Amino acid sequence: MIEMVFRSEDVPVEDRFDRWRELMRQCTAPLELDSEYREDFRASQRLLDLDGIVVWPTKFQPVQFRRTAKLIRQSDPEQVNISIPVDGTLYVVRDGHEMAYGPKSLCVVDSSREVEVRTTACQVGIGLDIPKALLPLAGGEIEKLCRYRLSGREGFGALLTSFLSQVARDAACYQETDGVKLAKIAVDLLSALITHHLGTGDIISPDSHRRILAMRVRKFIRENVSDPSLTPGLVAAAHHISVSYLHQIFKDQGITIAAMIRHVRLEGACRDLADPVLRNVTIQTISDRWGFASHSTFTRAFHAAYGIAPRDYRQQEGVGVRTR
Known part of the structure; x- marks a missing residue:
């Protein structure tokens, strides 16, 4: 570019x-x-x-x-x-x-x-x-x-x-x-x-159709990521395709739909934890906002992705600590 x-x-x-x-x-x-x-x-x-x-x-x-x-x-x-x-x-x-x-x-x-x-x-x-x-x-x-x-x-x-x-x-x-x-x-x-x-x-062409569908899927995930029930099955149903075809579309990109949903949620939670404007918002609330099923599920996913607990990440960013 x-x-x-x-x-x-x-x-x-x-x-x-x-x-x-x-x-x-x-x-x-x-x-x-x-x-x-x-x-x-x-x-x-x-x-x-x-x-x-x-x-x-x-x-x-x-x-x-x-x-x-x-x-x-x-x-x-x-x-x-x-x-x-x-x-x-x-x-x-x-x-x-x-x-x-x-x-x-x-x-x-x-x-x-x-x-x-x-x-x-x-x-x-x-x-x-x-x-x-x-x-x-x-x-x-x-x-x-x-x-x-x-x-x-x-x-x-x-x-x-x-x-x-x-x-x-x-x-x-x-x-x-x-x-x-x-x-x-x-x-x-x-x-x-x-x-x-x-x-x-x-x-x-079929290749173009798949690329366009992939973009529609990503946009759908971003717009619905706060919904805890957002799953590959729900994403596939919303686009009138099978779950297997949905996985096939993203296979060459080296990521599963479940991993993509988790990644979008973690990115959003990361931004919120580092935002000083949200210093008084609890980590539980941030976890709920980004569609995690529970606080413990969020904590495990966050630590697995970033090697640090959400509370420690927030403190590291100088925002302050609120867990509940």
Whole structure:
């Protein structure tokens, strides 16, 4: 993974807008950009290059983007852009029709078509640029897809949004060579989202199906880990698959579902034990919060994983000791 960072405060006032505009040209198709704040433009943006697929978390003041016929003739990278507002709204005009995209909605833009985008307030979001050749799109399907206001709160849209947010948040944890793996996951998730909405599900390969299902399972575990009854059987039932197939999906990753559930619980409990804000919360309460069947079960699992008792770990972190 290759990362570039832009912060307007690092640039002379008179150069801020032009520098940001140049950065935008590196992460998306060429655009005409303008802003009423261009005299002292404020923005921050990162470019995460995942083997030719670009993820770009960004925050900027109100701005207008235009992808014109002239710019398309000059340069067309033949790519799809997915913009996901986190805070603020995108107003997108295609063929004279305007659509608004609020937080956690996915806006699809085709680099080969004219478009106007504007924001009226400070915008926080994340973008993804990916070559169309990598996606299951044929004929006029991209045009059809652009008409959707896709949800980033449920289904494959939620998985894609969560994945991109996590990549942006944990960028420092990855090595440069991890970009290829992360790019493959991004392609699989976006492909699944596309085929789901266009009804072309047979295009996705079996391997892609398994990777996407694995991500859905991990997300389900994180969201339900506080439930003491969360077991491999419950996870399999929630995804309408057998327990044996569930284990098969994770076999190559060297972890069982039970171990994954335990790992997520222990990580959460570890954070709580080290959090000074929770110093008055008992270890029993923390154990219950993370779905352990009993205090003794938690203590044994914690010691087996970290070589130290929860109480001693809490004291080691300087938070104080509360067991009951």
